[in-house]
Amino acid sequence: MEITLTHYLVLSTLLFAIGLIGVMRRTNLLMLFFATEILLNAVNIGFAAISRYYGDLTGQMFAFFVIAIAASEVAVGLGLLIVWFKRSGGIDLTTMTSMKG
Amino acid sequence: MFETIAFYLFALLTVVMFSITVFTRQALYALTALAAGMIFISAFYFLLGADFLGAVQIIVYTGAVMALYAFGMMFFDTTRHVNEHGRSPQIVFLLSGMAALLIVVIFVTPIVSENVTARYPVLEGVGNAQAVGMVLFTKYLVPFEVAAVMLLVAMVAGIVLAGKKMDKSLTLMEEEEIELSKQSQEKAV
Amino acid sequence: MELYLYLALFSPLAGSLIAALFGAQPKTLFTGLLTSSLLGLSLVSSTVLLVHILSGGSAVHVEMMTWMATGDLYIPFGFLVDQVSVTMMMVVTVVSTVVHVYSIGYMHHDKGFNRFFSWLSAFVFSMMVLVMSDNFAGLFIGWEGVGLCSWALIGFWYHKESASWAANEAFIMNRIADLGMLIGLFLIYWNVGSLQYDRFFEAVTLLDQSILVMIGIFLFIGAMGKSAQFPLHTWLADAMEGPTPVSALIHAATMVTAGVYLVVRANPLYEMIPDVGYFIASLGAFVAMFAASMALVNRDMKRIIAYSTLSQLGYMFVAAGLGAYWVALFHLMAHAFFKALLFLGAGNVMHSMSDELDPFKMGGLKKSMKWTWIMMTLASVALAGIWPLAGFFSKDLILEVAFVEHHYVLYTVLLLTAMLTAFYSFRLIALIFHGEERYKEYGSHPHEAYTFMLIAMSPLALLAVISGFVFKGSYFDMVTAVLPATEYHVHSPIVFWIMVIGTQLLVGLAIAFAYKKYQNAKIDKVFEERLCYKILRNQYYIPDFYEEYICKPYRELSYVAWKQLDLRIVDATVDGIASLLYKTGEQTHTMQNGNLSTMLRWMVAGTVLLLALGVAFTVGYSVVAG
Numbered sequence: 030m031e032i033t034l035t036h037y038l039v040l041s042t043l044l045f046a047i048g049l050i051g052v053m054r055r056t057n058l059l060m061l062f063f064a065t066e067i068l069l070n071a072v073n074i075g076f077a078a079i080s081r082y083y084g085d086l087t088g089q090m091f092a093f094f095v096i097a098i099a100a101s102e103v104a105v106g107l108g109l110l111i112v113w114f115k116r117s118g119g120i121d122l123t124t125m126t127s128m129k130g
Numbered sequence: 131m132f133e134t135i136a137f138y139l140f141a142l143l144t145v146v147m148f149s150i151t152v153f154t155r156q157a158l159y160a161l162t163a164l165a166a167g168m169i170f171i172s173a174f175y176f177l178l179g180a181d182f183l184g185a186v187q188i189i190v191y192t193g194a195v196m197a198l199y200a201f202g203m204m205f206f207d208t209t210r211h212v213n214e215h216g217r218s219p220q221i222v223f224l225l226s227g228m229a230a231l232l233i234v235v236i237f238v239t240p241i242v243s244e245n246v247t248a249r250y251p252v253l254e255g256v257g258n259a260q261a262v263g264m265v266l267f268t269k270y271l272v273p274f275e276v277a278a279v280m281l282l283v284a285m286v287a288g289i290v291l292a293g294k295k296m297d298k299s300l301t302l303m304e305e306e307e308i309e310l311s312k313q314s315q316e317k318a319v
Numbered sequence: 320m321e322l323y324l325y326l327a328l329f330s331p332l333a334g335s336l337i338a339a340l341f342g343a344q345p346k347t348l349f350t351g352l353l354t355s356s357l358l359g360l361s362l363v364s365s366t367v368l369l370v371h372i373l374s375g376g377s378a379v380h381v382e383m384m385t386w387m388a389t390g391d392l393y394i395p396f397g398f399l400v401d402q403v404s405v406t407m408m409m410v411v412t413v414v415s416t417v418v419h420v421y422s423i424g425y426m427h428h429d430k431g432f433n434r435f436f437s438w439l440s441a442f443v444f445s446m447m448v449l450v451m452s453d454n455f456a457g458l459f460i461g462w463e464g465v466g467l468c469s470w471a472l473i474g475f476w477y478h479k480e481s482a483s484w485a486a487n488e489a490f491i492m493n494r495i496a497d498l499g500m501l502i503g504l505f506l507i508y509w510n511v512g513s514l515q516y517d518r519f520f521e522a523v524t525l526l527d528q529s530i531l532v533m534i535g536i537f538l539f540i541g542a543m544g545k546s547a548q549f550p551l552h553t554w555l556a557d558a559m560e561g562p563t564p565v566s567a568l569i570h571a572a573t574m575v576t577a578g579v580y581l582v583v584r585a586n587p588l589y590e591m592i593p594d595v596g597y598f599i600a601s602l603g604a605f606v607a608m609f610a611a612s613m614a615l616v617n618r619d620m621k622r623i624i625a626y627s628t629l630s631q632l633g634y635m636f637v638a639a640g641l642g643a644y645w646v647a648l649f650h651l652m653a654h655a656f657f658k659a660l661l662f663l664g665a666g667n668v669m670h671s672m673s674d675e676l677d678p679f680k681m682g683g684l685k686k687s688m689k690w691t692w693i694m695m696t697l698a699s700v701a702l703a704g705i706w707p708l709a710g711f712f713s714k715d716l717i718l719e720v721a722f723v724e725h726h727y728v729l730y731t732v733l734l735l736t737a738m739l740t741a742f743y744s745f746r747l748i749a750l751i752f753h754g755e756e757r758y759k760e761y762g763s764h765p766h767e768a769y770t771f772m773l774i775a776m777s778p779l780a781l782l783a784v785i786s787g788f789v790f791k792g793s794y795f796d797m798v799t800a801v802l803p804a805t806e807y808h809v810h811s812p813i814v815f816w817i818m819v820i821g822t823q824l825l826v827g828l829a830i831a832f833a834y835k836k837y838q839n840a841k842i843d844k845v846f847e848e849r850l851c852y853k854i855l856r857n858q859y860y861i862p863d864f865y866e867e868y869i870c871k872p873y874r875e876l877s878y879v880a881w882k883q884l885d886l887r888i889v890d891a892t893v894d895g896i897a898s899l900l901y902k903t904g905e906q907t908h909t910m911q912n913g914n915l916s917t918m919l920r921w922m923v924a925g926t927v928l929l930l931a932l933g934v935a936f937t938v939g940y941s942v943v944a945g
Contacts, residue, residue: 031134032133032134032137036137036141037174037178040141040144040145040174043145044144044145044148047145047148047149047152048148048152049923050152051151051152052919052923053916053919053920053923054152054153055152055916056916057157059157059199059202059203059206060157060160062199063151063152063160063161063164063199064151064152066164066168066191066195067148067151067152067164067167070167070168070171070191073171073187074171074174077174077175077178077180077183078174078178080178080180081178081179081180086261086262086265087265089180089182089183089262090262090265090266090269090270090273092180092183093183093186093262093266093277094273094277096186096187096190096191097277097278097280097281098277098280099190099195100190100194100195100281100284101280101281101283101284101285102284103195103198103199104198104281104284104285104287104288105284105287105288105291107198107199107202107288107292108287108288108289108290108291108292109291110202110206111202111205111291111292112291112292114205114206120206122914122915122916123914123916125913125914125915
C-alpha cells in the first residue's frame with residue numbers, strides 16, 4: 030500500500046488535535062509549552078509532506094522557520110516564566126486571573 | 131513496503147508519545163515523551179527525503195529545546211506530580227468534534243489544490259542539504275537573516291528576563307534564608 | 320434707492336442685535352436710545368422711498384441674494400417696494416418709532432429693559448421682512464418671525480403664569496393657522512412652480528378655478544390666525560398680558576395687520592374667486608359685531624381696546640373681501656394711528672394707576688392726566704368715525720362699499736357695529752376720565768406720564784386727526800397704481816347725505832348714551848344678572864368651549880398616548896434592546912474570568928467555528944457552482 034500525501038496530512042491533523050487537547054487541558058504553564066511544541070511539530074510534518082509530494086522546497090523552508098520561531102519562543106517564554114515564578118511562586122494558569130474582566 | 135511499515139510504526143509511536151505528553155500527570159514523563167516524540171518526527175522527515183530538516187529537528191529540539199525545558203523544570207520544581215484543577219468534561223466533547231472537523235478540512239484541501247505547481251522545484255542530482263542550502267541562501271536569504279536576528283533577540287531576552295536577581299541562589303541558601311526571602315517577596319507583592 | 324431700502328429693512332435688525340448683546344445686563348439707557356434712533360433711521364428711509372414712489376418713481380425691486388436654488392426651486396431674498404408695501408412700511412415705522420420712544424419711559428423701571436428693546440426691534444424687523452418681501456417664502460419668514468417675537472413679547476414677564484400661558488396660546492393658535500398658510504404656499508408652488516408674487520399673479524388667470532379657491536382658502540386661514548379672526552380670535556385678548564407698548568405694536572402696526580396685508584397683496588387671486596371674497600367679507604362683518612359686543616361689558620381696559628381692534632380688523636376684511644383693497648389698506652393705516660394712540664394712552668393710565676386695569680376703579684382722571692385725556696378722546700373720536708377725523712374717512716368708506724356693492728345685510732351689521740364701537744369707546748373714556756374720582760378708595764396717586772412720552776405720542780394724535788381728509792386723495796392716486804381702482808360713490812346725493820348724516824347721528828347718540836350711562840359708573844346689578852350680560856362677559860363661552868372640547872380631549876389623548884403608546888411600546892422596545900444587551904453582557908461576563916485556560920478554550924472554539932464556516936462555505940459554493 031502506497032503512502033500518500035493524505036496519510037501524512039491525517040497524521041499531521043491527528044497530532045495537531047492532540048496538541049490542542051493539551052493546550053486546553055493543561056493548566057501548568059510548562060505543560061502548556063509542551064503542547065504548543067506538539068502543535069508546531071504537527072504543522073511541520075504537514076509542510077514537509079507537501080514539500081515532498083509537490084516537489085517544492087518551500088514547504089521545507091517554512092518548516093525551518095517554524096523551528097526557528099519555536100526555539101525563540103521557548104527562550105523568551107521560559108524567561109518570562111522564570112520572572113513570573115519569582116514573583117508569584119507558581120506557574121499554574123488558574124492563579125493568573127489579573128486579566129479578569 | 132518498507133516505507134509503509136515505517137510510516138505506520140512511527141505514526142503510532144509519535145501519537146502515543148504525544149498523548150503521554152498531553153495526558154500524563156508526571157512532568158518528567160511528559161518531558162521525556164515529548165523528546166521521544168520529537169525524535170520520531172525526525173524519522174518522518176527522513177522518510178520524506180528531507181534529510182537536512184530531520185537533522186535540524188534532532189539537533190534543535192532534542193538538543194536545545196529539551197535541554198532548556200529540562201533546566202526550566204529543575205528551576206520550577208515541577209518534577210513532582212503536576213497539580214491541575216478545573217478540568218471540565220465538555221472539553222473532550224469539543225475536542226472530538228473539532229478534530230473530526232479539522233480532518234475533514236485537511237482531506238478536502240489537497241483535492242481543492244490539485245493544480246499546485248512548484249515554485250522552487252527540487253533540483254535533480256543534488257543532495258537534499260545542498261538543495262536546501264541553495265534555496266535558503268538565495269530566495270530566503272532575508273527571512274533567514276531575520277530569523278537569525280530574532281533568535282539573537284530571543285536569547286538576549288531570555289537571559290535578561292531569567293537573569294534578574296540571579297545573585298541570590300536558592301540552592302546555596304539555608305532553609306531559613308529561603309523562608310525569609312520568600313516572606314520578603316510576599317510582602318513586596 | 321436700493322440703499323434706502325436696505326437701510327429701512329436692516330436698521331431695526333442692527334438695533335435688535337446690538338441690544339441683544341446687552342440683553343442679560345441691567346438697564347442701560349443706551350440700548351433704548353440706539354434702537355429708537357435706528358428705527359428713526361428706518362422711518363426716514365421709508366419716507367424717502369415714499370416720496371420716491373409718490374413722485375411717480377417706479378417700484379424698487381432688488382434681489383439681495385439667492386436663498387435656495389435646488390432643482391426647479393429658486394427662492395431669492397428679494398425685496399419689493401411698491402405702493403402697497405411702502406404704505407405698510409410707513410405705518411410700521413411710524414408706529415414702531417413712536418412705540419420705541421414711548422417704551423423708554425414706559426419700561427423705565429423694568430429689569431428686562433434691554434431685552435425688551437432687542438425683541439421689540441426684532442419684531443419690527445420681522446414685520447418689515449413680511450411687508451417688503453417680493454415672494455411668498457420671504458413673507459412666510461417674516462410671518463413666522465413676527466409670531467416668534469410676539470411670543471417673546473407677550474410672555475415678556477415670563478415669571479407671571481398668565482403671561483406665559485397667553486404667549487403660548489398666541490404662538491400655538493398662530494401655528495395652527497400657519498399650517499393653512501403653508502399648505503397654501505405649497506399649492507402655489509405646486510401649480511405655478513414659483514413663489515414670486517409677479518409670477519404667481521401672471522399665472523392666476525390660467526389656473527383652474529377649484530385650485531384658486533383652495534389656495535385662496537388656505538392663505539386666508541393663515542391670515543385668520545395672524546389677524547385673529549373667528550374662531551382663532553381668543554389669543555388676541557389674552558395677548559394683553561404683555562407690556563402695553565407691545566400691545567400697541569401688535570394691534571396697530573405689526574402682527575394683526577399682516578393678515579389684511581396678505582389678502583390685499585394677493586388681490587389678483589381674490590379677484591378671481593369672488594365667492595371666497597364674499598365669505599371673507601361675511602366673516603369680517605360677523606367678527607366686527609361679535610368683538611364689539613364683547614367689548615361692551617368687559618371690565619378690563621386693555622381687553623376692551625383689544626376687542627375693538629378685532630372689530631376693526633373685521634371691517635378691514637369686509638372691505639378686502641368685497642374687492643375694495645385700497646379701502647382696506649386705508650383703514651388699516653388710519654386704524655394703526657389711532658389704535659396705537661389709544662393703547663399708549665391706556666399705558667399712561669395704567670402707569671399712573673399702578674397697573675390697575677379695571678376702569679370702574681378709576682374715574683375723574685381728566686384733571687390729573689389732561690394730555691392723556693385729550694389724546695385718548697381724540698383717538699376714540701377717530702375710532703368712532705366722527706367727521707373730520709381719520710375714522711370717518713376710512714370706516715364710513717367701508718360702509719359705503721358694502722352699500723354700493725348691494726350687500727345690505729353687511730351694511731346693516733357694520734352700521735350697528737359702528738354704534739357699538741362708539742358706545743364702548745366712550746364708555747371707556749367716561750369711566751376713566753369723567754365722573755367721581757373712585758381711585759381714591761384704592762389709594763392710587765395719578766400723575767401724568769413723562770413729557771417725552773407725551774411728545775412721542777403727539778405725532779400719532781396728529782395723524783389720527785388729519786390722516787383722513789389730508790391723505791385720502793393722494794393715497795388713492797398712489798395706491799391704485801397696483802390695486803384695483805374702484806371708486807365707491809353712492810350715486811344719488813340724497814341717499815349719500817342721508818347715509819352720512821344718519822351714521823353720524825347714530826354714532827353721536829351712542830356716544831351721548833355712553834356718557835350718560837357711565838358718567839357716574841353705577842354698576843347695574845340687575846343688568847349683570849341677565850343672561851346676555853353673562854354670555855358677553857364670558858366671551859360667548861368660547862374659551863371655555865375650547866378648554867372643554869379641544870384642550871381636555873387632547874390632554875386625555877396625550878395621556879393615553881403617553882401611558883399606552885409611549886410607555887408600553889416605544890419605551891418598552893428601547894428598554895428591551897438595552898436590557899437584552901445588558902443581560903447578554905451579564906450572562907457572558909463569566910467568559911472574562913481572567914483564567915487563561917478558559918480563554919484558550921474560547922479561542923479554540925472560535926477557530927473551530929471559523930473553520931466550520933469556511934468548510935460550509937466551500938461546500939455550499941461548490942454545490943451551487945457545480
